[in-house]
Amino acid sequence: MSELLPLIDTFGRLHNNLRISVTDRCNIRCFYCMPAENVEFMEKSELLTFEEIERFVRVAAPLGINKLRLTGGEPLVRRELHKLVEKLAAIPGIQDIGLTTNGIMLAEQAADLYAAGLRRINVSLDALSPEKFKKFTRRDGFEKVLEGIKEAQRVGFDPVKVNAVSVRGMTEEEVVPFGHFARETGADVRFIEYMPLDADNSWERGKVLFAHEIIEQLSSAIMPLIPLGQPDKNAPATDFVFEDGIGRIGFIASISQPFCMSCNRIRITADGKLRNCLFSLDETDLRPLLREGGSDALIVEAIRASVMAKKEGHEINTAWFIQPDRPMYSIGG
Numbered sequence: 001m002s003e004l005l006p007l008i009d010t011f012g013r014l015h016n017n018l019r020i021s022v023t024d025r026c027n028i029r030c031f032y033c034m035p036a037e038n039v040e041f042m043e044k045s046e047l048l049t050f051e052e053i054e055r056f057v058r059v060a061a062p063l064g065i066n067k068l069r070l071t072g073g074e075p076l077v078r079r080e081l082h083k084l085v086e087k088l089a090a091i092p093g094i095q096d097i098g099l100t101t102n103g104i105m106l107a108e109q110a111a112d113l114y115a116a117g118l119r120r121i122n123v124s125l126d127a128l129s130p131e132k133f134k135k136f137t138r139r140d141g142f143e144k145v146l147e148g149i150k151e152a153q154r155v156g157f158d159p160v161k162v163n164a165v166s167v168r169g170m171t172e173e174e175v176v177p178f179g180h181f182a183r184e185t186g187a188d189v190r191f192i193e194y195m196p197l198d199a200d201n202s203w204e205r206g207k208v209l210f211a212h213e214i215i216e217q218l219s220s221a222i223m224p225l226i227p228l229g230q231p232d233k234n235a236p237a238t239d240f241v242f243e244d245g246i247g248r249i250g251f252i253a254s255i256s257q258p259f260c261m262s263c264n265r266i267r268i269t270a271d272g273k274l275r276n277c278l279f280s281l282d283e284t285d286l287r288p289l290l291r292e293g294g295s296d297a298l299i300v301e302a303i304r305a306s307v308m309a310k311k312e313g314h315e316i317n318t319a320w321f322i323q324p325d326r327p328m329y330s331i332g333g
């Protein structure tokens, strides 16, 4: 349902995909995202309410926004998230709602989320042993994530995607186990190249394990991977299947093969800042409009202005790249 002119930026990219961060809080501390200790979280009063998020989506949907993903921080620590899903699923024009979670609280919430209308789940899991899990997350919880994946599959989510950040020196020994995991559980495994959005500012290009290296490792240790056609040309992942048709593996190669020219996303942070890119250095504060009686027309104007200001690409591979002040947990990945 697109009653107004669609959101096309100055490079001709059509935007139909909105990522909504519902909190910056999290129950673990992945090193590539959060500081180890003393995290300064947003005050509760700073977070958009479910009603404010719903209003924003109702205004954005007629501009062609039809795909939503809830994220954070850890979205499942926001109380009664299924109630937000229900509100969003009822908005005319919204065709698809997804969730990205670390899976720790998923077993207890999967059934309610499914009943509320959620159909796509991505669970982040970087390692397949409890010890290695703790190296990535600085917390326990490995078993709970596995339980969450199983429960999500049991209640009907299909596919459940498992996202693993690929970090040189850490991910190599997880690659083959993840290949077998995809074949045995039916979950799609996707490796995401480590990006410069860590709170500690310690990202370096040399710390990224690249997609092509993982493809080589899986192909020689298990069997060749065959590329699958891209059903959605805007999806950032490139998907493969093992030669015998069992086990899907995808790659989000943000560093080695940037996909900015097909980007169709905008984001709203938990405190109501609209961002046109993960790596953007600017953002638009929508909370005053949403909270203090701004008209729909003013919100539409702000969304359009943000889309029109979107840059061509993320510039990570240039000498002039500047890492945004907000780390991943505070933007919403």
Ligand code: SAM
Binding pocket: 026, 032, 033, 071, 072, 073, 074, 075, 100, 101, 102, 103, 122, 123, 124, 163, 164, 165, 192, 193, 194, 195, 196, 197, 198, 328, 329, 332, 333
């Ligand atoms: N807490 C949820 C989770 O971990 O799935 C949702 C938010 S998290 C920020 C969203 C995704 O971003 C996760 O898959 C996470 O692994 C990924 N991510 C976080 N920091 C990253 C980084 N520096 N580079 C690449 N991916 C990152």
Ligand code: SF4
Binding pocket: 026, 027, 028, 029, 030, 033, 034, 072, 073, 074, 102, 124, 328, 329
């Ligand atoms: Fe939490 Fe997700 Fe960030 Fe890990 S990646 S610290 S789970 S928000």
